[in-house]
Amino acid sequence: MAIVLALSGSPSPASRTARLAELAAADLRARGHRVHTLALRDLPAGPLLAAQGTDPAIARAVRLVAEADALVVATPIYQAAYSGLLKVFLDLLPRHALDGKTVLPLATGGSAAHVLALDYALRPVLTTLGAQVAQGRYVLDHELGATADGPALPAADSADALADAVARFASALPRLRGGTWNPALLSSA
Template sequence: MKQIIVLSGSPTTYSHTALVLQQISDLLAYRGCNVKKVSVRDVEPETIFNARFDDPQIISIVNDFQNADGIVIGSPVYKGSYTGVLKALIDLFPEDSFKGTPVLPVMVGGSSHHMLAIEYALKPLLSALKGELLQGVYLLDKHVDKTSAPYVRNIDILQRIHKQIEQFIAEMDKNRSFVHVKSE
């Protein structure tokens, strides 16, 4: 069973980003993946603020990421970029934490004017951790219905999400085949 880590970079409890990541998590679980969700809100603020690389919680989170078959990272767009707390948390990860692992970036913004935030902000941050980055998905807040699941109902966006999930799973399968052949 594929092990997936889903990280929400949203500092708010009930955010559009968290709901989109929940829907993606559900779709991955339906496809037979074991999904573990992590939020920046799960980490003690003092740990992040004081850059405690050796904190047991950080060590555990990093270990989960390093052992994952796939990673999904989502963030709302704040000032044309990802959230500061997401950056502060990722700064605590060793530089090759995502090495060889497919990474699906997801961003949710209030305007289409920030659509390139995924390309020019989030992807460069994630590439520093050596992950295999997929195209990713950018959504607008207005496409997320907070009242009930499924939270994203727009057919065009759902098709993009499903296409990215298919590619994500294919990349994980390819990596598993490579590791299996390499170890024989």
């Protein structure tokens, strides 16, 4: 099965965006894929903002992207655009970093007025990096909750829509892993 890296581009430690990414990751794991998560807020801010690709934590994060078969890219939407934290990280990636990779964009926001940010803000940058961009999902902040078992989408229609997006994404993933994965990168990232 495929190795998927789920990136959370939220700067918030109590992030609805991270909850959404975890829901997608859990679904992909249930389908047999190996899914690893990376919260971009955990990267060192100074080296990230200074584009210091030689910083060990930044270099590991870039290698995680390179070694993954596919990515889930989750971001909050602020002022009709994806997060600045995600933008700073994407700017560090080599020009063709996502060549041959399928990417599922996910977004959270406070208003349905920003639903098009996935297609008009995030999709173009992912495509420029070479990604095959799957049909994403935008979820309103109030639709995301948490239970004792983890994150949840209490509304059935929202949960079904996310499950459909993940299912379409999963159907595009490779059945067999072609390369190698170094799990040690995750423990020190």
